[in-house]
Amino acid sequence: xxxxxxxxxxxxxxxxxxxxxxxxSLQAQEPAPHEVILVVDHNERFLQRANEELAGVTIxxxxxxxxxxxxxxxxxxxxxxxxxxxxDDDASADPGWIEHLRAPYRDPAVQxxxxxxxxxxxxxxxxxxxxxxxxxxxxxxxxxLPSVAGPVRNLIGANMSFRREAIESVGxxxxxxxxxxxxxxxxxxxxxxxxxxxxxxxAMLWYEPAASVGHAVSEPRVQPxxxxxxxxxxxxxxxxxxxxxxxxxxxxxxRDYVRTVLPRAMWRAARGVFHRRPxxxxxxxxxxxxxxxxxxxxxxxxxxxxxxxxxxxxxxRRAGTTQEAGAQ
Numbered sequence: 001x002x003x004x005x006x007x008x009x010x011x012x013x014x015x016x017x018x019x020x021x022x023x024x025s026l027q028a029q030e031p032a033p034h035e036v037i038l039v040v041d042h043n044e045r046f047l048q049r050a051n052e053e054l055a056g057v058t059i060x061x062x063x064x065x066x067x068x069x070x071x072x073x074x075x076x077x078x079x080x081x082x083x084x085x086x087x088d089d090d091a092s093a094d095p096g097w098i099e100h101l102r103a104p105y106r107d108p109a110v111q112x113x114x115x116x117x118x119x120x121x122x123x124x125x126x127x128x129x130x131x132x133x134x135x136x137x138x139x140x141x142x143x144x145l146p147s148v149a150g151p152v153r154n155l156i157g158a159n160m161s162f163r164r165e166a167i168e169s170v171g172x173x174x175x176x177x178x179x180x181x182x183x184x185x186x187x188x189x190x191x192x193x194x195x196x197x198x199x200x201x202x203a204m205l206w207y208e209p210a211a212s213v214g215h216a217v218s219e220p221r222v223q224p225x226x227x228x229x230x231x232x233x234x235x236x237x238x239x240x241x242x243x244x245x246x247x248x249x250x251x252x253x254x255r256d257y258v259r260t261v262l263p264r265a266m267w268r269a270a271r272g273v274f275h276r277r278p279x280x281x282x283x284x285x286x287x288x289x290x291x292x293x294x295x296x297x298x299x300x301x302x303x304x305x306x307x308x309x310x311x312x313x314x315x316x317r318r319a320g321t322t323q324e325a326g327a328q
Contacts, residue, residue: 003082004033004085005075007037007039008023028095030096030099031099037078040059041066047061069188070175076168083164084167086159088215101113102161104206112167113208117156121217127282129286132265139157144257145207154193167192191244194250235294238301262287269284
């Protein structure tokens with residue numbers, strides 16, 4: 001079985017307790033990871049504190065471009081395991097996570113594995129209006145993903161792994177895309193996954209729902225303003241991926257999602273509105289609004305207006321409509 005190096009990327013002390021939780025969940029794994037690498041993204045104060053207070057973890061600074069993609073690349077370069085796994089700093093690996101992630105690598109065609117990302121909602125729970133189909137807004141699994149193990153186009157960034165040689169062979173993560181502290185973009189793992197498949201059509205990415213993690217969802221991320229900004233950013237991200245790997249590959253899964261998953265969800269919500277069920281009008285509005293804003297973001301990105309849209313997102317964030325900078 002391959003040795004697994006686990007990479008956790010962190011950028012702010014506001015998540016210190018969550019980082020400790022993530023690291024503790026890795027230390028409790030059986031079998032234990034080959035190594036745990038904490039990458040600190042251009043934050044000297046955080047880096048100093050980590051070196052002073054943490055033990056049993058390899059701590060390195062991000063020596064690449066600032067942002068999640070660069071931090072992940074720094075972790076891969078420092079790793080020595082056969083497989084590099086990624087766990088978000090606000091996530092916690094369930095027991096058996098390492099074992100479930102590495103088991104599919106018995107098949108030499110498997111170049112990456114990932115699992116379910118379970119949303120850990122604030123104390124009030126998931127808002128009535130928040131559709132399960134939009135779990136990706138908060139970086140979690142969502143209705144429309146496979147429910148059983150099998151091959152997928154791409155993995156979810158909070159819970160994924162790759163053969164180290166495979167990820168190195170395609171040049172690691174593209175730093176021109178993905179999340180930073182001020183830009184809630186994403187899809188760098190999608191773009192990497194597509195490049196892997198384009199380089200080697202026989203390569204397989206395997207989804208194993210038993211390899212599960214819990215992902216903390218903070219209160220600001222269940223507000224309608226964040227929901228819409230994240231949808232806009234997702235559309236922009238997909239447009240950028242389309243320019244890098246081709247629109248056909250970049251939107252293949254999304255087209256099926258829009259044709260089948262969302263119409264069913266809208267029909268259920270519309271029936272709920274007709275029968276006066278609580279929260280269904282808000283959910284219907286979120287489904288329609290989320291799809292519309294994501295499509296708008298994609299269109300703006302394809303027509304070269306992405307930078308203007310990003311400035312709008314950042315100005316709204318700075319005005320206080322969200323309490324967190326960016327998203328993981």
